[in-house]
Amino acid sequence: MSDVLAGLYAIVGPKGLLTDQSEMAAYAIDWRKLFPGKPLAVARPSTTAEVSAVMAFCHHHGVAVVPQGGNTGMAGGAVPDASGRELVLSLARMNHVRGIDQVGMTLEAESGVVLQTAQDAALAVNRLLPISLAAEGSATIGGVISTNAGGVNVLRYGMTRSMVLGLEVVLPDGLVVDGLRQLRKDNAGYDWKQIFIGTEGTLGIVTAAVLRLMPRPTQRVTALVSVPDPQAALDFLVLAQDNLGDTISAFELISGFSIGLVHEHFGLSCPVSAGEWYVLIEAGATISGLREAVETVFEKALGQGCVLDGAIAESVQQASDLWMLRERITESEAKESKSVKHDVSIPIPSIPQFLIDAGQALERHANGTRVNCFGHLGDGNLHYNVLIAGHDAKDINRIVHDVVDRFGGSISAEHGIGQYRVDELALRRSEPEQVLARMIKTAIDPVGLMNPGKILSRREFR
Numbered sequence: 125m126s127d128v129l130a131g132l133y134a135i136v137g138p139k140g141l142l143t144d145q146s147e148m149a150a151y152a153i154d155w156r157k158l159f160p161g162k163p164l165a166v167a168r169p170s171t172t173a174e175v176s177a178v179m180a181f182c183h184h185h186g187v188a189v190v191p192q193g194g195n196t197g198m199a200g201g202a203v204p205d206a207s208g209r210e211l212v213l214s215l216a217r218m219n220h221v222r223g224i225d226q227v228g229m230t231l232e233a234e235s236g237v238v239l240q241t242a243q244d245a246a247l248a249v250n251r252l253l254p255i256s257l258a259a260e261g262s263a264t265i266g267g268v269i270s271t272n273a274g275g276v277n278v279l280r281y282g283m284t285r286s287m288v289l290g291l292e293v294v295l296p297d298g299l300v301v302d303g304l305r306q307l308r309k310d311n312a313g314y315d316w317k318q319i320f321i322g323t324e325g326t327l328g329i330v331t332a333a334v335l336r337l338m339p340r341p342t343q344r345v346t347a348l349v350s351v352p353d354p355q356a357a358l359d360f361l362v363l364a365q366d367n368l369g370d371t372i373s374a375f376e377l378i379s380g381f382s383i384g385l386v387h388e389h390f391g392l393s394c395p396v397s398a399g400e401w402y403v404l405i406e407a408g409a410t411i412s413g414l415r416e417a418v419e420t421v422f423e424k425a426l427g428q429g430c431v432l433d434g435a436i437a438e439s440v441q442q443a444s445d446l447w448m449l450r451e452r453i454t455e456s457e458a459k460e461s462k463s464v465k466h467d468v469s470i471p472i473p474s475i476p477q478f479l480i481d482a483g484q485a486l487e488r489h490a491n492g493t494r495v496n497c498f499g500h501l502g503d504g505n506l507h508y509n510v511l512i513a514g515h516d517a518k519d520i521n522r523i524v525h526d527v528v529d530r531f532g533g534s535i536s537a538e539h540g541i542g543q544y545r546v547d548e549l550a551l552r553r554s555e556p557e558q559v560l561a562r563m564i565k566t567a568i569d570p571v572g573l574m575n576p577g578k579i580l581s582r583r584e585f586r
């Protein structure tokens with residue numbers, strides 16, 4: 125065993141260090157299997173003090189560190205390069221919900237707590253942790269914070285950032301910064317926690333967090349409708365907002381193509397008569413009358429012609445079946461063929477025109493590609509994923525992102541940059557924005573040991 129491994133072993137003990145290639149295999153490659161890496165080792169500390177000691181040790185020995193939570197990220201941010209010199213630091217053993225305050229509506233958890241475990245802990249005291257995504261059975265609190273994850277409830281509750289009240293982080297040199305405050309209002313100095321949210325482990329390790337909880341809706345109405353086109357989906361959104369207000373938590377656009385994939389790969393059937401596009405809508409409330417209100421909206425929408433057909437879930441099981449049609453899309457796409465993912469933000473009213481323009485651009489420059497489009501329409505976030513049929517992935521990125529630029533959009537709404545979009549980010553952000561990013565990185569991680577090559581390219585930084 126090398127001196128470095130022996131030093132790490134002395135800090136985290138036998139349960140906390142993996143060095144065997146077969147044991148490290150799951151930590152070495154991302155969920156999409158696009159970025160195979162080779163870890164120096166995998167450290168699995170179980171306390172903040174151990175994380176701090178590992179970081180101080182790595183800082184002293186010049187070892188780069190790649191933080192990893194559930195390894196469900198879509199941008200290759202949680203895996204090491206192939207050099208065999210980067211240490212994966214898994215937070216999986218820091219998995220305790222430390223406490224819940226029902227009155228103050230907060231939950232404190234270590235960063236390796238699986239999102240679903242935290243949601244269940246909140247439900248047990250009749251509160252809601254509204255961060256929700258199809259990977260919630262594996263994604264961790266530290267991971268959703270570090271990616272500022274979105275998911276299906278952003279329309280009502282905001283991104284993960286809006287749920288974070290307090291953070292504990294370990295800096296690249298091992299310094300522990302404890303900001304685990306439960307306060308809703310706190311303007312005392314710089315709100316430093318914001319720079320660790322969504323920065324994908326490039327500035328430090330998130331070890332614990334205090335999250336805001338919400339009242340748990342006692343009624344929930346889930347429905348799937350077919351719509352003639354994306355503009356009709358937006359007309360339906362306006363109608364729903366006018367009549368249901370902020371009870372709407374999810375408003376998801378699903379293409380007929382996506383529904384077809386889910387049917388083909390999981391045998392799931394759609395209860396709504398065939399359409400080019402569908403919307404999955406969910407509303408929740410703690411006062412009565414929600415279902416009647418949703419039914420009224422449907423009648424109006426049918427009358428206006430923006431909805432063609434629809435099914436409102438009659439039971440919890442039916443609601444879950446409708447959600448399966450949405451949540452299985454990513455896995456179906458992975459089974460189908462090689463895809464280039466786009467996680468774009470577009471000003472909401474421009475989405476129908478974006479879809480037309482992007483489709484035409486692909487037809488012109490990338491014949492034979494197919495588009496699996498779905499996403500969080502209520503947030504202006506589309507997953508415009510292209511099944512590439514032999515085309516070059518970089519070319520497809522450029523074609524789609526050029527159209528995104530024309531609409532003043534963003535090349536990542538919720539998944540982040542990781543290593544997947546580093547080159548594209550450098551092309552799309554202005555020089556002053558890039559200068560500022562490098563200043564932040566250099567101030568906090570001057571040696572460049574935190575998650576190298578993620579968000580900022582290695583050559584750009586070091």
Ligand code: FAD
Pocket residue numbers: 155190191192193194195196197198200201202203215235256257258259262263264265266267268269270271272273274275276324325326328329330331454455538539542575578
């Ligand atoms: P990881 O993948 O382990 O890490 C993600 C990034 O965060 C990496 O850069 C890593 O270095 C860093 N990191 C992880 N933990 C820490 C820590 N404690 N401290 C510092 N840095 C850390 N994302 C969405 O936003 N919305 C969705 O709807 C959505 N749906 C998904 C559906 C499926 C089927 C899958 C597979 C993924 C989906 N994702 C979605 C992406 C993914 O689930 C999220 O990005 C999630 O937040 C990642 O959590 P994780 O614990 O797996 O993090």
Ligand code: MLT
Pocket residue numbers: 198258275451453454465499507
């Ligand atoms: C989703 O909304 O399901 C995701 O963010 C995952 C994906 O883009 O495949």
Ligand code: ZN
Pocket residue numbers: 274275499500507538
């Ligand atoms: Zn998404």
